[in-house]
Amino acid sequence: MKTSSPVFDAGSRRRLLGAVVAAAGVYATAAPVQAQQNTEASLDTMTVEAAAIPDSAAGPDSSIVARRTMTGSKTDTEVLDLSNSVSTVTEEEMRTRNVQSLEQAIGYTAGVAVDQYGSDDRYDYFMIRGFDGTSAGTYRDGLSRRTVNFTGGKLEPYGLQRIDILKGSTSTLFGLNAPGGMVNAITKRPLDYDFGEVYTTLGDDHTETGADFGGPIDQAGEWTYRITTKWQDAELSADETRDDRFYFAPALTWKPNDATSLTLLADYNKRRGNTSHAIPIGSNIDPETFLGEPDYNDLDRFERNIGYLFEHDFQNGLTFRQNARYTHLDMDYRHVYLSQPDPREGRDAYVVAGERDQYVIDNQLQYDHVFKGVKSRTLAGFDYNHDEVDERSRFGSAGGIDINNPIYCGASCVDLTRQPDFHQKQIARGTYLQEELTFNDRWIVTLGGRFDEIKTDTADEAFSDNAFTKRAGLTWKALENLSLYTNYSESFEPPSQRSLIEGSAEPQEGKQYEVGLKYRPATNALITLAAFDLTQENVIKQVSQNLYRQVGEINVRGLELEGKLALNDRLNMTAAYSYWDPEIKEDGLTGNEGNRPMLVPRNIASVWADYTIPGDSARGDLTLGLGTRFVGDTWIDDANSDKTASYTLVDAMARYGITDNVDLAVNVTNLFDRDYLTYVDNVSNSGFHGDGRSILTTLRYHW
Structure with missing residues (x-):
């Protein structure tokens, strides 16, 4: 069976939709498809046809289990062949859990911690293997989308077809x-x-509607299109919060032949949100109480992206790819927050107007050939990133507030003073080379190197950094469905707030050693185990509003276990466990050597399962899902002065197929409305609590 055809009749379209039903969001009726297949082929033949439809390395995926990825090596590679650890959250998994943010999407992934700042929903906060990835670790289509100082965006999950975590x-x-x-x-x-x-989602102070549709434009299938859009008017669980969104993303692909494709991607992402808020520790007031100022509680972003994905196969083992994107982001940030242990003595206020322009392009040339029985895959690339941020800010004070009887004073009690403008232009050029050699289809050697040149201009100074980073990996395919691997890799990251760092700032450098195994049973499943030793030097920590320091060296040793299983058409399951042993190795500034870094848990665990009860002539399919996440205790600072307690959250869902094309779903996060504390600000003695229970009901029509 082919995955594409110049012209689709009704029967072939129905079979194709059945093969990619989960990733495309199209739910076909199981019985008619089975009956049709039975009339065309025997059971053995059907098995061969299903296997002939491989999942794409960039999605869509036919289940919650991804088989291939482009992220692990920038080449289309089977997950078992990689000498590093990659987890994937497919569109089916995101849809089942009805994720509303990137944090929710990756929260069930081994090696990942989210929600470090609880009710602070300003950015997509996450931590991988004990190190914060919020500002530098978010990519889209393989291209960086960093946050610089305050200016950065948030991803819209409804606009994504998969998420890879490398x-x-x-x-x-x-x-x-x-x-x-x-x-x-x-x-x-x-x-x-x-x-x-098309769908509509309703909840407590939550109204959302969206659409996602597309297909061939011409009969030959040379031109295809897609339009994804979403509108939302919503509040979060705490008082004076909002999560309003408008997302519109058109896409167009031109594929004149099997060797060439060009995809144009654009989107407009308008988000009206709120700043973070906290309550005094030990105050015994409702965690949802708002102690800021409603007139100074905005974090509004208007982001526009336009880019393309180009690929051409020269049909002689040589392939060229080029991905590019331009981003313009405007941000309006206004915040009054607790700054004193007794809020009646006063609060602080901060206002920022940010603007950002980023252009990034990545060029890749891949050459595949066989030499004396050895398979070789060579990748050479050059990328360029031009990122310019301007921020105009004012800082000052606001009047005090009685936490037991909050009375808001508005602009009349806010006194602001203009601060020096923040300006940073960073130009990064990187040249990289990677070689993959496969011996006897069992041993895969991966070697890579890259040279980066970075020039950073601020309002007062200019800096230049360069680095050569290396990578080496070995994979042994002990069995066709079992591989063992080891790798060594390095990281390099110049400071993104150079002018705000105390003293002479140095680039942050990391080194990692890792061993692991990957097992894919006969069923549609993937089980991975990894152990690692990861060290970073010149780690940057924020000391105050506009002051950062480099604390020296941090080491994290850990173990990760993850399983994703789509056992049949009815049962899906994910399970993950992470153990981290983090330690501050060097800290000449404050003497915290030997302590655990702040906000880094030792243990994280999660389980999710959903089961579909097939319908009959009298009723439709019924899917029930339940998940739980455990996050261990964390220290509130590097001095390890106090801890926040561990917590366990439960999520649930139910979906009923009203007809073949209409289903009704209910998704609940934090099912038992657990009150949990994730972060404490020592200066103001204020705590940040996690979001409370959310219940969303979705009616969806699909074709």
Whole structure:
């Protein structure tokens, strides 16, 4: 069976939709498809046809289990062949859990911690292998989308068809990056068959509607399109919060032949959100109480992206790829927050207007050939990143507030003073080379190197950094479905707030050693185990509003176990466990050697399972899902002065197929409305609590 055809009749389209039902969001009726297949082929023949439809390395995926990825090596590679650890959250998994943020999407992944700042929903906060990846570790379609100072965006999950999480130091391929790893979000792209859906989601102070549709434009299938859009008017669980969104993303693919493709991607992402808020520790007031100022509680972003993905196969083992994107982001940030142990004595206020322009392009040339029985895959690349940020800010004070009887004073009690403008232009150029050699189809050697040149201009100074990072890996395929691997890799990351760092700032450098195994049973499943030793030097920590310090050296040793199983058409399961042993090795500034770094848990665990009860002539399919996440205790600072307690959260869902094309779903996060504390600000003695229970009901029509 082919995955594409110049013209689709109704029967072939139905079979194709059945093969990629989960990733495309199109739910076909199981019985008619089975009956049709039975009339065409025997059971053995059907098995062969299903296997002939491989999942794409960038999605869409036919289940929650990804088989291939482009993220691990920038080449289309079977996950078992990689000498590093990659986890994937497919579109089916995101849809089942109805994720509303990147944090929710990756929260069930081994080696990943989210929600470090609780009710602070300003950015996509996450930690990989004990190191923060919020500012530097987010990528989209393999291209960086860093946050600089305050200016940065948030991803819209509804616009994504999969999320890859690459763990460990990744600078050899992706350049400037944190040592723990990266998150690569893959944008929804046109498909070569007709599909579509419209939906409405309702909840407590939550109204949302969206659509996702596309298909071939011409009969030959040379042109395909996709339009994804979403509108939302919502509040979060705490008082004076909002999460309003408008997302519109058109996409167009031109594929004149099997060797050439060009995909144009654009999106407009308008988000009106709120700043973080906290309550005094030990106050015994409702954690949802708002102690800021409603007139100074904005974090509004208007982000526009336009780019393309180009690939051409020269048909002689040589392939060229070029990905590019331009981003313009405007940000309006206004905040009144607790700054004193007794809020009646006063609060602080901060206002920032940010503007950002980023242009990034990645060129790749891949050459595959066989020499005396040895398979060789060579990748050479050059990428360029031009990133310019301007921020105008004012800082000052606001009047005090009675936490037991909050009375807001508005602009009349806020006194602001203009601060020096923040300006940073950073130009990064990277040249990289990677060689993969396969011996006897059992041994795979991966060697890579990269040279980066970075020039950073601030309002007062100019800096230049360069680095050569290396990577070496070995994979042994002990069995066709079992591989063992080891690797060494490095990371390199110049400071993104150079002018705000006390003293002479040095680039952060990381080194990682890793061993692991990957097992794919006969069923549709993937089980991975990894152990690692990861060290970063010149780690940057924020000391106050506009002051950062480099604390020396941090080491994290850990163990990760993850399983993703799509056992049949009815049962899906994910399970993950992470053990981290983090330690501050050197800290000449404050003497915290031997302590555990702040906000880094030792233990993280999660389980999710959903089961579908097939329908009959009297009723439709019923899917029930339940998941739980455990996060261990964390220290509130590097001095290890106090801890936040561990917590366990439970999520649930139910979906009923009203007809073949209509389903109704209910998703609940934090099912038992657990009150949990994730972060404490020592200066103001204020705590940040996690979001409370959310219940969302979705009615979806798909075709």
